[in-house]
Amino acid sequence: MLQAAYDLPEDLIMLARAFIILGIAAAAAIELPQYLTKVAPAPVENADAAVQDEPSVQKANASTRPGHARIAADAQGHFKARFKLNGKPVDGLIDTGATLIAFNQSTARRLGFNSASLDFKYPINTANGKTLAAYVKLATIEIGDVRVRDVDAFVMKDQALSGTLVGMSFLKRLSSYTVADGALEMKF
Template sequence: MSGDRVADIVMYALFLILPVSALLARRVPLKRTMAMALAWVAVFAVGLLIVSQQHRLSGITSIFSDQQVQGSETRITMAEDGHFWADVTINGIGRRMLIDSGATTTALSAATAAAAKLDTDESPFPAVLNTANGMVSARTATVAELTVGNVTARDFGVVVSPAFGDTDVLGMNFLSRLASWRVEGKTLVLVPATA
């Protein structure tokens, strides 16, 4: 056993001995102490579950959201991976999309297109895109309504391909519809165009 491992075991033993000795010195009934300990374990377990599954808890997680509407702006906090991810509604279907100013066009996965009931047969010819992963064949489609915070784009052109995997990307064709967008520190600020 390494010296660091022994030091960790001693530290954990002290963390356990101190509260147990304090409880024994106060002569707290064992049943009540165990009930209290189980209650605290349950509280921490529920808290950990909520934090780890916040992306699946729609509505409840607005307090955890990294996307907020403040005045006329939608503000999106940078994720831990260094990217900006937006909570987007596409024809009424909620998705989390990567905002990529290096992408010319908004690109949707085949699963998202199917969920949003997009007609990918609008054009008889596929589009050929030059992506970071090479050339990709994609179908074009039009989204009736795409919303990010307080920004709504109607009759919005997208490309759809199984080659995109599970990732949906908001590209420059979305950002160019805004009055402005900017990055302030670790926050992306979207300002909708006035009607």
Template sequence: MFRYLLLALFLCATVPLVPHFLSGDGALFLSGSGERPVRDERARDDERETEGEKAFRIGRSRNGHYVLDVIINGQPVEMLVDTGASTVALPESVAEEAGIILQSSAYTVPVRTANGETSAAATRIDDLRIGPIRLRDVEAMVIRDQSLGTPLFGMSALNMLRRFDFSDDTLLLVQ
């Protein structure tokens, strides 16, 4: 008799929860109001925001590099993650599209690129966004197009993050 009483109590406690398990959420949510949580359909698997922490994940490309789609001053830019670059480096044409216009006389900083030695212009990027991550006042160099073909996401931006981690062919950026 005691077993039947325990079984009845167990069923009374669990039967109201069955709809939550059958809803396909894969999770159980209990709230005092009885409302179901609303999922943000715009959220992507490679982005997440937790309490006080913003994170972005990206997989390694076929050629073995990590390529980020960023927004610089409102302009979309594809950048190659380069831990060997001390700063963010932008080709002159990309910088101009992002509203960074420099005088010819600003190209005074000697730099070495894969294409050899050249002069760059030191500048700052007002606003740089990667998914939910937003960086402001990022140190950067602008290099003439013939010396730099691909924008580089260098250490001046990476060091502004709380952390970054390369593992299992994935780059994790955390702010």
């Protein structure tokens, strides 16, 4: 009888250990897929389409038909790709909430715009508040087999914008753009 009294706590300890291990396994089963979704690169339809120096930005997959391009959404559902602005490669994010294409002064200099000639006089509202922008016109913007000429754009101070937003001044010049099956299809 005395022996049975000592076995009971040992059985409880083993049972508690089993519940702890089971709890850790359950938490891992729930959290691991979410973690992998955050750290895994976005699927790319074509292995050659991945940009080598920045995995979060893709080259557009050109269709066999001229004037088409396709961008797969990243893990957050954003459409990021490498565009050519005035013939120079620029990583951009499609933003249907942006009226014009917008990029910062550093990018503007790379594209051939003289900083001294930029007139920051246009008040604009951004997600980060109000700021001033300079109006410019891009000679060309290209992605995949899509090429649009004479596109309106805004240049913002470097501290006001870190990336490039490809807005409606580009998208409205296309014959169509659609989102289906996790990809943005553009036709010119």
